[in-house]
Amino acid sequence: MNDTSRRRRQRTGSVAVQRRWRKLRYAFAPIEPMSPNEIELVHRSAMSVLEEIGMRIQDGQARSILRDAGFRVDEPAEHVFFDAERVMELVAKAPSIATVRGLDPAKRVVMGKGHFALTAVGGPPFVSDLENGRRYGTFEDQTNFLKLTAQSDLLQIMGGTCVEASDLPAETRYLDYYLACCSLSDKPWKPLTIGHHRARDAIEMAKLWYGETEDQLAADPVFFLNTNTNTPLVLDRDIAQGVIEYARLGQPITVTPFALAGAMAPASVAGALVLQTAETLACCALVQSVRPGAPYIYGAFICNADMRTGSPAFGTPEYTFGAQASGQMARFYGLPWRSSNVNASNAPDAQAAYESMMSLWGAMTGQASVFNHGAGWLEGGLVGSYEKFILDLEMLGMMVACQTPPAITEAEIGMESIREVGPGGHFFGTGHTMERYKTAFYAPLVSDWSNFENWQDRGSLNATQRAAKVCKDMLAAYEPPPLDPAKIEALEDFVARRKREIVAARDL
């Protein structure tokens, strides 16, 4: 690492420092557990799956696009067989990095080639906090999670719905979510990928929010999209529609197979990796068939079932290896790739922390380009946890700090202070210490390093209880960004109109 990047080193941790925006980059080489021969075997096997078994693609338009791109389609069976050579031709058209931007063009988020982005949890139906327990998520909860996301510039992309707003009508709540993203932050946001209309409305709202044409949005993308196959080997109709719509506009998209080894994938990491590779490359081929050169992010989510209960496990050694191996496959194809910060704990406890750490270290050492579910995921993704969100911000802060190693220079070594202190002294008051003690080390958000007596005097709060307090403080301190009121009004009008149209269409 060169001196310039050392000088630019920015410390993370503490609420204030979480707000400091910076480009996130890896400082070291990745850990690469598979040999070149093993990578080749996974590749060849994935190609065999695509050619010989193929995928069920449940959307007619998607099948038609793939047929036009040269793939064999069994229309009555909704089945597509993917010629390996043609898949690889298409995959080669995808760029090795993807970018998105919010309203501030200086804060461009780069994914791939050593750059990474972190995002908050997406999708849980339930929400929990220590005070109120576990319950269905509401729009207020969703808004709270978005406010927390807005306040940490480690999280550079808003949303992924955070938690479902189950108190709002199912068919229109995506509009409330989009409007919240546009109102609460100036960061780029993740719209939904389910169905043509959810994509079209996101694009219309982006045109209003950015004040740009579709061509401008396409030329310099704004959305990061994340969606899933139905592993094994099925692409759902609504998801295919969303993928096609965003691909038309060249927005970065990742389609992630849920390669749950022992359940939806073979009971081996190797088998899950093959299936994952086959499915995400098929979706890459679809995206490239729609718009050659559109950014596509290899979707990785290998985990394994607990073979006693069938429940998915996350943050296991297999998960860590799966992340590192997925990184190798993505680099083999020249694609950015997506990983996650996940765990299977039912409480925001020690298990949640160590499983998250196993996920994060897997993704970091595998050099993921984007971390989905970076903050707030609990209980295998069924719950968005307020306390876990804060604990995750701490863990993300530490992981980011690990990628900005301290300077090793004569000035930092401080030989004069070592000489001055000599044998048996201490460094508390030296000039060298006084110059740097405020910023020398990571400043934590939740971690308490005080001695037992002081900790006890303050109520013996564990890390989860302290996280609850930090969370309340952050929500109380939230302030909206300066946004053009006319734009927000236009967005509100758009949302109101679309809601009327959707309700009217339903009532026909």
Place this chain on the structure above:
Amino acid sequence: MNDTSRRRRQRTGSVAVQRRWRKLRYAFAPIEPMSPNEIELVHRSAMSVLEEIGMRIQDGQARSILRDAGFRVDEPAEHVFFDAERVMELVAKAPSIATVRGLDPAKRVVMGKGHFALTAVGGPPFVSDLENGRRYGTFEDQTNFLKLTAQSDLLQIMGGTCVEASDLPAETRYLDYYLACCSLSDKPWKPLTIGHHRARDAIEMAKLWYGETEDQLAADPVFFLNTNTNTPLVLDRDIAQGVIEYARLGQPITVTPFALAGAMAPASVAGALVLQTAETLACCALVQSVRPGAPYIYGAFICNADMRTGSPAFGTPEYTFGAQASGQMARFYGLPWRSSNVNASNAPDAQAAYESMMSLWGAMTGQASVFNHGAGWLEGGLVGSYEKFILDLEMLGMMVACQTPPAITEAEIGMESIREVGPGGHFFGTGHTMERYKTAFYAPLVSDWSNFENWQDRGSLNATQRAAKVCKDMLAAYEPPPLDPAKIEALEDFVARRKREIVAARDL
């Protein structure tokens, strides 16, 4: 990784699997954050510290040995100046691996050159568990920790005292500890390094336990010794005596500076690394002066003070970097090196878990040769925690599993099962799954992956509460190894005699 080692892959986790002894090895290249120029700068600076500032060596015999080895000694000031070239000549005599063995010669523990060993916590005055809270440790606690250590073959070396037996007389309790090590397990054990007599008695007891002469113990070492300098730049008299005594017998020893950046070392990781390197190499020079070629392990323990309170922090990003950088320095000198699994939390909670993970990943990616305090450390080392011990066994199990990556072979991929299941099916009942579901994945000790309802029905226990239960079960299941009763009797007689002698000498 070759197929043979893949086939030998042994799964960790669960009480049964914790008992499966295996050689611990790294599977990947280390993470090396410093450039060759930075390593050189640290080295040159450490040499300057040794030459120009030197160390206070508080033991006359040690100074005399160092004088005979060619170093300049200021006797009235108890000060030794270390010529850099001579230090490097001596360091070059130390081997790049160290081994220890217990009663079973097949279970040889190797440290260095890609091999590593894990040990339990050493030294805390306090002990804690959820039921009884925090209190001074007793001999019963120490025995319990040793029984837990005996039961996990991830921990291949007994002791380090675990917790202090404060209910026994301070001057003779080391004898009770040695006897407990000899009675509770057949693994090698860590005697104390404080004072000549504690070393001599350990050696006498080893002669009885192994049934060997000193020459035999020296030819094939049995003890792993860990001790400390008084940073900055002081070597305590009693510690020097212990070091010399064990060095005479060629037993592997690590002397670890407590390089607390901002307190006992400069307020920078770079400065702490220089001071640590200087001190541990000075002790290596002492060991090599006593017995050229004796195994010596570079001692690393860089951490930083919380600059608001002065308390030490552990498992921070600086700690992780410090571990990786220490690994680079040790490899630069061709020495094995020691790291730790540490945290500064006051409770066995999420903070304890994520800080431990930061320590463990630093040590693992830096490829430490031996992990001190691998299980049970809490509250910056003031407390041995029963629950943390168990949580650590889980984390160690996962870390070890990460170093034994799953096989990527055609058999593991299971193309036939992917074909058989096809789009939209599941893999629960396939032959491929049935063949491997019992052993395919890491089996946890504490982690609970069941769904929320089942977890709630069982009492909504968090990971720490479940660890308490696992701990009780393990202690209840403890069985002593088959040991020769005559040997144990001889050891008991020895301990009784030595206690009488020590008390008589005190009463003179």
